[in-house]
Amino acid sequence: MGRLRLGVLISGRGSNLQALIDACADPAYPAEIALVVSNVAGVQGLTRAADAGIATAVVDHREYDGRGPFEDALHAALADAGVELVCLAGFMRLLTDGFVARWHDRMINIHPSLLPAFKGLDVQQRAIDAGARFSGCTVHFVRPAMDAGPIIAQAVVPIHGDDDADTLAARILTQEHRLFPLAVRLIAEGRARVVDERVVIDGARAPAGALVNPEPA
Numbered sequence: 001m002g003r004l005r006l007g008v009l010i011s012g013r014g015s016n017l018q019a020l021i022d023a024c025a026d027p028a029y030p031a032e033i034a035l036v037v038s039n040v041a042g043v044q045g046l047t048r049a050a051d052a053g054i055a056t057a058v059v060d061h062r063e064y065d066g067r068g069p070f071e072d073a074l075h076a077a078l079a080d081a082g083v084e085l086v087c088l089a090g091f092m093r094l095l096t097d098g099f100v101a102r103w104h105d106r107m108i109n110i111h112p113s114l115l116p117a118f119k120g121l122d123v124q125q126r127a128i129d130a131g132a133r134f135s136g137c138t139v140h141f142v143r144p145a146m147d148a149g150p151i152i153a154q155a156v157v158p159i160h161g162d163d164d165a166d167t168l169a170a171r172i173l174t175q176e177h178r179l180f181p182l183a184v185r186l187i188a189e190g191r192a193r194v195v196d197e198r199v200v201i202d203g204a205r206a207p208a209g210a211l212v213n214p215e216p217a
C-alpha cells in the first residue's frame, strides 16, 4: 500500500511541518508530504519545505475576492497534488463550513492546549492566568467550529510557577513535535477511526499512572 499523501497548511514558522518532514524522511513512516501550502509568502515554513525538496504553493487570501474563491484555490491545489489528508500546522485562517465539509474526517489540526479547554488564541497565557497546573497539546479532526472536533491524541505538560507564555509555549511545542507525527501515523495506518464523533484507535494503550502537580511531598 502506498504512503498516505499529506497536504500541510501553514502560515509561518513551520516547526510542526518540520516534525512531519523529519518523520516522513523515514521510508518506513506510512505518510509522505505531497504539498505544503502557505497563505503567506516568504515564511520560514516554505523554506523548510523547499530545503526538503517538497512542492510548495502560496495561496494568499488577500488576492481573492472573499473566502469562497480563496478556499476554492486552496482546494484545487490540494486536489491537484493528490492530497488525502490535510494537516493544519499553524494555519492562521478560519475555514468555512463548506471547505471543512469537503475534507470531513480527512483534515486534522494541532492546537497548543488540552482541548476542549482554551480554544482560540493566546492560549498559553490564558492557561497560566487561569491557574491551571497542566496544559499540553491536542491533535483533532477538524469540524466547522474553531478548535473543535474528535480528539485523536493529546500530550500533557506541567505548568511551572515561574512560567510565562513563552516558556510554557516552548514546553508544549516540544510535545507538539512528537504528537503530530504520531497522530498522522495512526491515521495513515488506518488505526484511528471516527465513531459517533469520538476517535477509536485500534490497539492503543493509555499510559499507566497519573501526574500530580505539585508533586506530593
Ligand code: GRF
Pocket: 010, 012, 013, 014, 015, 016, 017, 089, 090, 091, 110, 111, 112, 173, 176
Ligand atoms: C503551534 O503552536 C500550533 O499548535 C498552533 O500554531 C503553532 C504553529 O507553530 N496551531 P509552527 O508554525 O508549527 O512552528
